[in-house]
Amino acid sequence: MIENRKEEHIRIAEQKEVTSSHNYWDDITLVHRAIPEVDFDEIKTSVAFLGRKLNYPLIISSMTGGTELAKKINRNLAAAAEKFGIGMGLGSMRAAVEKKELEDTFSVINDFKVPMKIANIGAPQLLKQGKPAFTNKQIDEVFNLIDADFLAIHFNFLQEMVQPEGDRNSKGILKRLSEVASSYPVIAKETGNGFSHKDALNLIDAGVKAIDVGGLGGTSFAAIEYYRAEKVNDREKMRSGLTFWDWGIPSPASIIE
Structure with a gap:
């Protein structure tokens, strides 16, 4: 069941080492300005991003949903987003589409005044897989469930290839993305493997409003799927998880591209 998979993802991330072998942000050195020409007391941290005012240039990126544990996590994250006046995305809301009883694990965000709310569905669900593709009505339901400001569409095709039940x-x-982007303010999001320059241009041509590069250098979903495969002794998927554990474009490189 989908809620079991979401629970497994959380538990594995808590209990196992699932990060990439190198944090590429550690390779970045900020350039020192010896002559800053600013008055520190005049510095403001607030920004306008995509037409929304945030107190800080920060957004809690999409993480989880679909289980009671995820509901608790989303509640805590939403409380933090309200407190600091920053944006927040939710994890894949496929669970809310397939099981209405799981909607509150996402809609808990509505209990807080979050200045930018980002709904989230997977790019694979926009296409026919083992199940029919999401309809416009289902996308509407996801978007309206949290009165979203934006719709994140996450591109996790590598994870899907490693996942035992992957799409x-x-x-x-890209054609389907363009159709959705004509009706919703879409943010394209990777989930740990980054977007290349060519992919970014394709996304812009499709009409997305922003790109969350989500590159290599943090949590590896291939690693998480490795441990799921290990649990059921699926050796083929275990090999795939190990092979792609450190696969992708590092976040800093993806941003520069």
Whole structure:
């Protein structure tokens, strides 16, 4: 069941080492300005991003949902987003589409005054897989469930290839993305493997409002799926998880591209 998978993802991330072998942000050195020409007391941290005012240039990126544990996590994150006046995304809301009883694990964000709320569905779900593709009505339901400001569409095709129950079809995704982006303010999001320059240009042509590069250098979903495969002794998926544990474009490189 989908809620079991979401629970496994959280528990594995808590209990196992699932980060990439190198944090590429550690390779970045900020340039010192010996002559800053600013008055420190005049510095403001607030920003306008995509038409929304945030107290800090920060957004809690999409993480989880679909279980009672995820509901608790989302409640805590939403409370923090309200306190600091920053944006927040939710994890894949596929669970809310497939099981209405799981909606509150996402809609808990509505209990807080979050200045930018980002709904979230997977790019694979926009296409026919083992199940029919999401309809416009289902996308509407996800968007309206949290009165979202933006719709994140996450691109996790590598994870899907490693995942035992993964959705492997990506043919036609840019066409479908363009259709969705014509009706919703879309943020394209990777989930740990980054976007190349060419991919970013394709996303812009499809009409997305922003790109969350989500590159290599943090949590590896291939690693998480490795441990799920290990639990059921699926050696093929274990090999795939190990092979792609450190696969992707590092976040700093993806941003520069």
